[in-house]
Amino acid sequence: MKKVRIGLLGCGVVGGGLCELIRRNRGVVADRTGLELEVQRVLVRDPRKERPVERSRVTTDAAAVLEAPDVDIVVEVIGGLEPAREYLARAIEAKKNVVTANKALLAARGAEIFRRAADRRVRIGFEASVCGGIPIIRAISAGLVGNRISALVGIVNGTCNYILTRMSEEKCTFAAALAEAQKRGFAEADPSLDIDGHDAAQKLQILAELAFGAELDHVPFPVEGIRLIEDEDIRAAAELGYVLKHIVVGKDLGDALDLRAHPALLPDVHPLAHVRNEFNSVLLRGDAVDEMIFTGKGAGSLPTASAVLSDIIDVSRNGHDHAEAVWHVPASPGRPVAADLESKYYLRFPIRDVPGVIGLIATALGNRGISISHASATLLPARPGHGNVKIVAHRCAESSLKKAVGEVERLPVLAGRAVVLRIFEEG
Numbered sequence: 001m002k003k004v005r006i007g008l009l010g011c012g013v014v015g016g017g018l019c020e021l022i023r024r025n026r027g028v029v030a031d032r033t034g035l036e037l038e039v040q041r042v043l044v045r046d047p048r049k050e051r052p053v054e055r056s057r058v059t060t061d062a063a064a065v066l067e068a069p070d071v072d073i074v075v076e077v078i079g080g081l082e083p084a085r086e087y088l089a090r091a092i093e094a095k096k097n098v099v100t101a102n103k104a105l106l107a108a109r110g111a112e113i114f115r116r117a118a119d120r121r122v123r124i125g126f127e128a129s130v131c132g133g134i135p136i137i138r139a140i141s142a143g144l145v146g147n148r149i150s151a152l153v154g155i156v157n158g159t160c161n162y163i164l165t166r167m168s169e170e171k172c173t174f175a176a177a178l179a180e181a182q183k184r185g186f187a188e189a190d191p192s193l194d195i196d197g198h199d200a201a202q203k204l205q206i207l208a209e210l211a212f213g214a215e216l217d218h219v220p221f222p223v224e225g226i227r228l229i230e231d232e233d234i235r236a237a238a239e240l241g242y243v244l245k246h247i248v249v250g251k252d253l254g255d256a257l258d259l260r261a262h263p264a265l266l267p268d269v270h271p272l273a274h275v276r277n278e279f280n281s282v283l284l285r286g287d288a289v290d291e292m293i294f295t296g297k298g299a300g301s302l303p304t305a306s307a308v309l310s311d312i313i314d315v316s317r318n319g320h321d322h323a324e325a326v327w328h329v330p331a332s333p334g335r336p337v338a339a340d341l342e343s344k345y346y347l348r349f350p351i352r353d354v355p356g357v358i359g360l361i362a363t364a365l366g367n368r369g370i371s372i373s374h375a376s377a378t379l380l381p382a383r384p385g386h387g388n389v390k391i392v393a394h395r396c397a398e399s400s401l402k403k404a405v406g407e408v409e410r411l412p413v414l415a416g417r418a419v420v421l422r423i424f425e426e427g
């Protein structure tokens with residue numbers, strides 16, 4: 001039996017879950033892998049808190065974990081950029097294999113960290129950084145490694161998906177759904193990273209780098225969140241046969257990549273339309289396997305610990321001799337992100353109720369070459385003389401749509417900001 005002595009950096013939601021999972025499944029893991037897992041040292045900020053490990057193993061001294069001769073593998077579940085980056089660098093320097101769940105760090109400094117690891121012939125596991133318990137990193141980098149992946153679309157932020165599911169099923173407002181998500185532990189006290197789309201964008205960056213072999217640190221792409229979504233739009237989407245979701249899209253266009261994270265209307269029959277609550281799902285298209293879908297819990301203590309544990313085992317089994325790491329640093333320079341792509345759109349214009357208002361809006365859109373497949377006007381019972389015009393626009397370039405919406409917003413009949421949402425109809 002080979003002993004694996006773990007140096008754990010952080011013992012919060014994920015670190016605590018890992019200790020619990022190792023305690024629960026140590027025997028199963030030993031039977032299946034021949035590895036005997038031991039949580040040797042645990043770095044925390046506050047040594048007085050109750051932890052699911054013996055107090056004697058807890059320290060506030062980073063060197064006591066990073067440079068300890070009796071630690072074989074360092075697991076970083078602190079989060080954030082610093083000191084997590086510094087600690088990973090020190091572990092790599094000390095020639096220890098590392099596992100991290102830190103998508104923010106990998107999205108910001110991944111290329112640098114992986115290059116350093118390759119130089120030092122050290123392996124890095126990062127399965128838990130994207131979609132918690134779903135083994136999507138391993139699926140792309142091992143199971144599907146013989147495929148050219150042409151596209152991926154995913155629901156990768158459980159907080160957004162939970163909020164949009166509650167708004168749709170309970171007919172509640174964004175604020176009420178967010179408060180419920182926070183109460184149930186699906187959203188942070190400061191939920192900005194999630195609801196403004198940045199967490200999903202970090203995960204898309206990691207998935208796209210793996211799937212398309214491109215280095216994307218500091219490559220900007222369009223990111224929108226769900227903060228401004230109103231129950232009115234969720235209802236309208238349902239009436240039109242769509243479900244509103246926050247999605248990430250990555251496509252290999254050859255010379256460029258299409259990368260984006262935004263809310264979108266999915267047709268009711270789309271495979272991702274019925275992924276509910278805090279669940280995540282990623283649909284991939286490979287040239288050999290065709291379409292594959294991976295669905296499961298994208299966050300939480302034990303689901304995320306499951307991914308960390310699988311990395312610990314993978315990295316420990318393969319050891320230092322397989323220094324290619326789980327990630328192959330792409331040799332080619334990054335590819336540009338394509339701009340001004342075409343899409344179908346759902347538009348909602350808050351209006352004052354005057355005769356001919358739909359005609360005025362349709363004319364402004366038509367002047368920019370944008371044709372429409374649906375237009376309807378409804379009045380607001382609570383606000384006499386006001387209402388909404390809702391439009392489904394055929395495929396058009398984003399730049400034309402923006403100009404047309406700008407013109408509509410300057411019409412005197414407009415009573416507020418236009419809502420513009422993409423309609424995503426691809427598989």
Ligand SMILES: NC(=O)c1ccc[n+]([C@@H]2O[C@H](COP(=O)([O-])OP(=O)(O)OC[C@H]3O[C@@H](n4cnc5c(N)ncnc54)[C@H](OP(=O)(O)O)[C@@H]3O)[C@@H](O)[C@H]2O)c1
Pocket residue numbers: 009010011012013014015043044045046047049076077078079080083101102103104128129132298299300301304
């Ligand atoms: N939570 C999830 O569902 C989930 C899912 C996927 C990925 N992740 C990723 O996993 C990582 C950890 O998330 P988490 O939810 O477990 O965070 P968390 O509950 O806030 O735990 C963070 C842990 O790190 C320790 N820590 C923080 N700063 C430290 C410092 N400067 N020195 C030493 N220890 C420090 C904290 O110590 P104290 O306990 O003493 O405060 C705590 O034990 C993040 O990168 C996150 O993005 C989380």
